[in-house]
Amino acid sequence: MCAKLEKQHTDQITYEGLLKGNKDWVAATLDEDPGFFDRLSAGQAPPVLWIGCSDSRVPANQITNTMPGDIFVHRNIANVVAHTDMNLLSVLDYSVNVLKIKHIIVCGHYGCGGVNAALGDKQVGLIDNWLRHIKDVIRMHERELSTIKDPVKKSNRLVELNAIEGAANVMSTSIVQNAWAGGQELSVHAWAYSLQTGLIKDLQVSASSADDLSPVFKMNAGK
Known part of the structure; x- marks a missing residue:
């Protein structure tokens, strides 16, 4: 029934609509706060970088009850953090070195289609190559995941592990390590969001200095 109602809702969305x-939103926003767009257009100084999934049901501002301008956002399929992804690295570099954000959050979500696809062996298309990053997470945590027989629980745990490994990858970048070496206030966190409850789970994986890094990833800044 829910899926049918959701289909009916999306069927009503048109280009003209x-x-x-947009016009209705602008009018309502100005009615409530006449100076909103003047402030918004003056510049941005968000304290948070959000690295999340492209899934349309996980909008960063709405689920954290924040406003436009509060969160700098990067999204991709299954919130993967890959060291070869120049798009993500560019966002990370700008947010850390120009915007001087204070928190980086890698947020996965339970029921993620990318994570579920990575757990299977069916070819999907070009995205199969992207999902290899998640399969690497499966390989790294194979012992734990192999003990989870329930497919939903296994998927949920992989969502968490993918976010945790993503946060670890963020921490180990030269961008973040150089910021820490320069004394910049910066913390990295891993979260998981539930579509069923709307609640965010703090995965209790946070770091605010290179002391939290594995020695193999530590770099001497500028050397």
């Missing part, structure tokens, strides 16, 4: 929705 999006433009009208």
Whole structure:
């Protein structure tokens, strides 16, 4: 029933409707706060970088009850953090070195289609190569995951592990390590979001200095 209602809702979304929705939103926003867009256009100084999944049901601002301008956002399929992803690295570099954000959050979500696909062996398409990053997480945690027989629980745990490994990958970048070496206030966290409850789970994996890094990833800044 829920899926049917969701389909009916999305069927009503049209190109013209999006433009009208924008005008309605602007009018309602100005009615409530006439100076909103003046402040918004003056510049951004978000304290948070959000690295999340592209899933349309996980909008960073809405689920954290924040406003436009509060969170700098990067999203991709299954919130993967890969050291070869120049898109992500560019976002990370700008947010850390220009915006001077104070928190980086890698947030996965339970029921993630990318994570579920990585758990299987069916070819999907080009995305199979992207999901290899998640399969690497499975390989690293194979012993733990192999003990979980329930497919939903296994998927949920992989969502958490993928976010945790993503946060670890963020911590080990030269961008973050150089910021820490320079005394910049910066913390990295891993979260998981539930579509069923709307609640975020803090995975209790946070770091605010290179002391929290594995020695193999530590680099001497500028050397």
